[in-house]
Amino acid sequence: MDNLFKEAFEKIKESNNIVLISHINPDGDALGSSLSMYPVLKRMGKKVTIFNATKPLPEYLDFLPNFNKVTDKLPKNFDLMISFDCGSFDRLGIEKKTAFLINFDHHISNTEYGDINIIDPNAASTSQVVYNFCKSNGIDIDKESATCMYTALITDTGSFQYESVNDKVFEMAADMVRCGVEPAYVSKMLFQRDRLSRLRLLAKAYETIEMCCDGRVAFVEVTREMMEITGAIKEDTDTIVNSVRAIAPVEIAAMLREDEDGIKISLRSKNYADVSKIAVKYGGGGHIRAAGATLKGEFDFSKVKEMLKKDFQNLLKGDK
Ligand SMILES: [Mn+2]
Known part of the structure; x- marks a missing residue:
């Protein structure tokens, strides 16, 4: 996995105009993971578009930092796409692949439609794969990224209830809190705003x-x-x-x-x-x-x- 993480990071470094893309009808992990990369890439000086084909987006995730930057329009030109939490190409909601594609996911059924496929079926969430990617490459995780990664982790583990939950998941959660996440705030946003x-x-x-x-x-x-x-x-x-x-x-x-x-x-x-x-x-x-x-x-x-x-x-x- 470390080699793939390096390869992906090199590709990101040499790209300028990057599209982050998550699956149609996105859940907390899909949007959370894609949004978590936004501050990272902006810090690197990249032009970044956060794309999701679904309209309207799920309201309960509107507290995620940079949620309002998600668009259903692809830019004219871009040299890299990074997909998150999407098991197959057709769920990306785009017609065809027009740029190099890095595929971050944890679905065992992932069809490896990317040019670099970083699939970890043992990860509890795609955000855990992205977290490992950041750690492996020495990338700083700020409060905004951490809030997105943590939300993705909470939603994909049913609030730490599923079998995917192990010591690594709790270590990541603890690290997210060290990065500035306020767990009570995230839980209130997710679970105390029912319709x-x-x-x-x-x-x-x-x-x-x-x-x-x-x-x-x-x-x-x-x-x-x-x-x-x-x-x-x-x-x-x-x-x-x-x-x-x-x-x-x-x-x-x-x-x-x-x-x-x-x-x-x-x-x-x-x-x-x-x-x-x-x-x-x-x-x-x-x-x-x-x-x-x-x-x-x-x-x-x-x-x-x-x-x-x-x-x-x-x-x-x-x-x-
Ligand atoms: Mn997921």
Whole structure:
């Protein structure tokens, strides 16, 4: 990894006009990691564009330093792109690769679409990969960068709850605090600014919870009608599947959401099931415990549920 870190840093040094890019429908890790590099590159005297194709961006991340600099317009000329937390090229939201590309990620399913691919599936967040990159190259991390990296770490570990959490994660978190991060501030920004529409949506969605496979699988549905009635927006659905997984016997939780282009499935597992296998089967990707896919052109919830039930039965076979 150290060699890749060096190679990437050399490439950055010799580039002048750099685009930082994170995956469409960005989460805390995608935006946090890309924003964390902004102060670093500005200090190096680079021209920097922070690009994300999604509009509007998730409001709950608006406290991240330099959030308002994120744009959905690519500059005319640039000589380097750096992607963050993006498992495949199509999720970058751009048509084609027009410059050298450094790919920072931690998704095991990453397709290595970059010219330099820095993929660490053992990292708890992409921001941890970026942090290791900075450490390895002796790059200073200021308060702004640290706040972005820390937020990415918190959101991708479910506030330090997932199996990815180990001594290295806590060491990084401690270092982030030394760099100026105020943990209580970040937590308040992330978790104490809830939307009423989201709570109203949760109430409706929870009514649809359906258990199967001896209680080891739970489904939850979000329809467009529910979204309209409650005034909820897409990001309001982000954590529903996590709370469904929290039901005592549940190993796999699946949220089915009716989107414009089909049904989006979000999968979570608790102890042993590798749900990324199922997401990949349907053209998506992710991690062992959190993965997702969109079934384009498919709008029949019960059909999708039956399909997934079979997949889950196979996946759970022999496991206990
Ligand atoms: Mn991530």
